[in-house]
Amino acid sequence: MLGKLIRLRLKGMFSRSAGGGKNGKRKGGKGMAILLAVVFLYCAIVFGFLFYQMFGAMAESLYGTPYDWYFFAMVGLFSFALSFFFTAFTAKSELFEAKDNELLLSMPIKPRLILMSRMATLLLMEYLFALLVLIPAGLAWFMTAGVQAAQLVLYIVCSLLFPLLSAAIACLFGWLLALLTSRVRNKTFITMFFSLAFMGCYFYFYMNAQKYITALLENHAAIAEGMRGWGALFCLFGESIARADFGKAALLCVLSLAVFAGMTLLLGRGFLKTTSAGSRAYKKANGRIEARSANVSSALLRRELKRFTSSAIYMLNCGLGLILTVIAAVALLIKQADIRALLPMLDTFGVSQQDAPLLIAVALSFLASMDIITAPSVSLEGKTLWILRSMPVSARQILAAKLKLHELLCAIPTLFLSVAAAVTLRTDALGWAALVLIPQLFVLFSGAFGLMMNLLLPKLDWTSEAVAVKQSGSVLVTMLGLMVYTILACVGLFILVISQQLLSVQMYVLVFTAVSAVLCALCLLWLPGRGARRFDRL
Numbered sequence: 001m002l003g004k005l006i007r008l009r010l011k012g013m014f015s016r017s018a019g020g021g022k023n024g025k026r027k028g029g030k031g032m033a034i035l036l037a038v039v040f041l042y043c044a045i046v047f048g049f050l051f052y053q054m055f056g057a058m059a060e061s062l063y064g065t066p067y068d069w070y071f072f073a074m075v076g077l078f079s080f081a082l083s084f085f086f087t088a089f090t091a092k093s094e095l096f097e098a099k100d101n102e103l104l105l106s107m108p109i110k111p112r113l114i115l116m117s118r119m120a121t122l123l124l125m126e127y128l129f130a131l132l133v134l135i136p137a138g139l140a141w142f143m144t145a146g147v148q149a150a151q152l153v154l155y156i157v158c159s160l161l162f163p164l165l166s167a168a169i170a171c172l173f174g175w176l177l178a179l180l181t182s183r184v185r186n187k188t189f190i191t192m193f194f195s196l197a198f199m200g201c202y203f204y205f206y207m208n209a210q211k212y213i214t215a216l217l218e219n220h221a222a223i224a225e226g227m228r229g230w231g232a233l234f235c236l237f238g239e240s241i242a243r244a245d246f247g248k249a250a251l252l253c254v255l256s257l258a259v260f261a262g263m264t265l266l267l268g269r270g271f272l273k274t275t276s277a278g279s280r281a282y283k284k285a286n287g288r289i290e291a292r293s294a295n296v297s298s299a300l301l302r303r304e305l306k307r308f309t310s311s312a313i314y315m316l317n318c319g320l321g322l323i324l325t326v327i328a329a330v331a332l333l334i335k336q337a338d339i340r341a342l343l344p345m346l347d348t349f350g351v352s353q354q355d356a357p358l359l360i361a362v363a364l365s366f367l368a369s370m371d372i373i374t375a376p377s378v379s380l381e382g383k384t385l386w387i388l389r390s391m392p393v394s395a396r397q398i399l400a401a402k403l404k405l406h407e408l409l410c411a412i413p414t415l416f417l418s419v420a421a422a423v424t425l426r427t428d429a430l431g432w433a434a435l436v437l438i439p440q441l442f443v444l445f446s447g448a449f450g451l452m453m454n455l456l457l458p459k460l461d462w463t464s465e466a467v468a469v470k471q472s473g474s475v476l477v478t479m480l481g482l483m484v485y486t487i488l489a490c491v492g493l494f495i496l497v498i499s500q501q502l503l504s505v506q507m508y509v510l511v512f513t514a515v516s517a518v519l520c521a522l523c524l525l526w527l528p529g530r531g532a533r534r535f536d537r538l
Contacts, residue, residue: 006117006120006121039476039480044132047132048132048135048136049136051078051132051133051136051137052136052137052139052140055071055074055075055136055137055140055141056140056143056144058071058074058140059071059140059141059144059145060144063141063144063145067221067224068145068242069224069235069238069239069241069242069243070223070224070227070238071141071238071242072141072155072237072238072239072241072242073224073227073231073234073235073237073238073239074234074238075133075134075137075138075237075238076162076233076234076237076238077231077234078133078137079129079130079131079132079133079134079137079159079162079163079166080130080162080165080166080234082129082130082132082133083125083126083127083129083130083163083166083167083170084166084169084170084173086125086129087122087125087126087129087166087167087170088170088173088174090122090125090170090174090466091122091170091171091173091174091175092173092174092175092177092178093174093313093464093465093466094118094121094122094174094464094466095115095118095119095122095171095174095175095178095267096174096175096178111268112264112268115264115267115268116264116268119167119171119264119267122167122170122171123163123164123167126163126164126166126167126170127163130159130162130163130166131159134159138155138159148244150244150246151241151242151244154240154241154244154246154249155241157249157253158237158240158241158249158252158253161252161253161256161257162237162252162256164256164257164259164260165233165255165256165259165260167260168259168260168262168263171263171267172263172266172267175267233252233255236248236251236252237252240252296393296397297397297400297401297404300393300397300398300400300401301401301404301405301408303401304377304401304402304404304405305405305408307377307380308373308405308409311380311465311469313465313466313469313470314376314380314465314469317469317470317475318371318372318373318375318376318469318475319371319373319409320370321367321368321369321370321371321410322371322409322410322413324367324370325367325368325371325413325414325416325417326413326416326417328367328417328420329413329416329417329419329420329421330420332417332420332421332423332424333420333423333424336423336424339424339425340424340425340426343356343425346359349498350498350501351497351498351505352505355505355506356425356427357421357422357425357427357430357431357432357434357435358431358434358505358506358509359493359505359509360421360425360435361418361421361434361435361438361439361509362438362489362493362509362512364414364417364418364421364435364438364439364442365438365439365441365442365516366442366486366489367414367417367439368410368414368439368442368443368446369442369446369482369483369485369486371406371409371410371443371446371447372446372450372475372478372479372482373405373406373409373410373447373450374402374403374405374406374447374448374450374451374454375450375451375453375454375472375474375475375478375479376454376459376468376469376472376474376475377402377405377450377451377454378402378451378454378455378458378474378535378538379454379458379459379460379462379468379472379474380465380468380469381460382460382461382462382468383460383461385460385538389536394532395531395532395533395535395536396528396532398535399451399455399527399528399531399532399535400528402451403447403448403451403527406443406446406447406450406451407443407444407447410443410446410447411440411443414439414440414443415436415439415440417439418435418436418439418440419435419436421435422435422436434509438509438513438516441513441516441517441520442516444520444524445516445519445520445523446478446482448520448523448524448527449478449481449482449519449520449523450474450478451523451527451531452523452526452527452531453474453477453478453481454472454474454478455527455531455534455535456474456534457472457473457474457477458472458474458538459471459472459473459474460538489512492508492512493508496508
């Protein structure tokens with residue numbers, strides 16, 4: 001039974017990642033599967049190369065010194081941190097908030113088996129992220145120090161068992177977060193708070209990564225000695241491999257297995273209670289219930305807004321650009337003098353400072369493409385789509401509400417950013433018009449394009465919202481499509497304006513705006529016609 005449950009989870013994660021239709025049939029086909037594989041392979045190569053470069057420099061610095069174990073300790077620390085960071089919040093949704101939990105719990109299946117199948121798929125993710133560090137780091141060390149059989153064997157064995165520790169801690173974090181959110185009213189915003197805090201730490205580290213890496217190399221002796229206290233576990237990982245100490249390696253392996261097994265037993269005791277905490281049949285209610293009437297458009301819009309604000313995964317993955325837009329606007333207003341001081345640099349590229357607002361308007365358009373709220377909006381209807389279709393509303397009204405939500409959420413922050421940019425640049429009326437209108441056009445284009453892609457590549461057979469938001473083909477194609485469009489616009493700017501000077505900045509921005517308007521119009525014309533008919537066939 002456990003093997004069948006694991007196969008079902010893996011099938012949901014991988015084999016249907018291109019989108020699902022009726023009866024579980026995929027609509028993306030082999031082409032979408034190949035595209036996903038290429039994207040994942042590209043990301044693995046890029047990050048693997050970065051880790052190889054970093055640990056290669058560290059291997060050259062530490063090889064032959066008494067602190068060679070420090071290299072492997074840092075490898076263990078980085079693999080642990082990376083895998084935990086990317087799976088901690090996934091653990092909450094995969095273990096305790098999967099949509100098929102209640103269905104499985106109603107069957108003659110032990111809750112512990114359901115939990116173990118969830119943990120198995122989560123462990124697979126842990127291995128993917130951990131090996132992203134462990135493989136390039138191992139290559140960097142053995143290419144520098146040479147291959148020693150004992151070291152190689154212990155490195156492989158410890159690398160296979162050490163991720164069990166990060167998986168156990170991630171499961172514990174997800175369980176505690178699920179318990180916390182099940183006892184508060186606004187659990188979505190609690191999850192958002194922790195997610196943004198984690199993301200803030202990530203970006204802070206990313207921005208200062210070079211400084212930290214330099215400090216790790218220059219002060220390795222002091223840091224290594226300090227790790228013996230707070231990082232004893234990573235020191236054990238490093239010493240067992242560097243010294244080829246089979247005793248310490250055995251201790252590490254037994255500890256990893258014991259912690260993971262203990263966490264499985266602990267979560268098994270509270271799994272049923274945690275998963276049923278938010279789905280009680282009866283809720284306590286106080287006060288009177290008031291019925292409010294509204295027109296169809298307003299009711300559908302409120303429904304979409306409630307859907308968006310009730311899902312932390314949806315808000316975090318598709319609406320993060322909203323927060324970044326507001327942050328960018330505040331930064332522009334605070335750093336006005338510094339930004340205006342950079343304008344003379346445009347002269348070196350043969351661009352007049354008077355054209356700066358036009359270029360900034362294009363840049364703001366690219367920032368607006370980060371908001372892809374419509375890309376999974378149809379997929380998130382899931383198996384309850386029949387309820388929406390049974391209502392006395394047309395497909396056009398439903399799709400219009402989804403697009404209106406995108407406009408409502410994205411237009412105001414983008415307008416705030418446009419005003420901040422115009423105030424910072426102290427531009428004229430033409431600059432104000434460009435800074436306000438061009439980004440708003442791109443907001444509408446990105447919303448219409450994302451909704452069109454979701455109708456073409458819907459994924460309705462998900463068991464966790466994370467699948468529809470993170471693994472659906474429509475989200476991937478929307479992100480890649482807007483990214484490719486951005487890259488082509490930048491390349492065209494460099495070739496046609498800066499390098500060959502075939503067009504002026506004004507003419508290029510006019511062409512960019514016209515092309516964007518045409519693409520936007522095509523999407524808007526497709527949605528109420530073929531798009532609505534396609535929605536009716538879902």
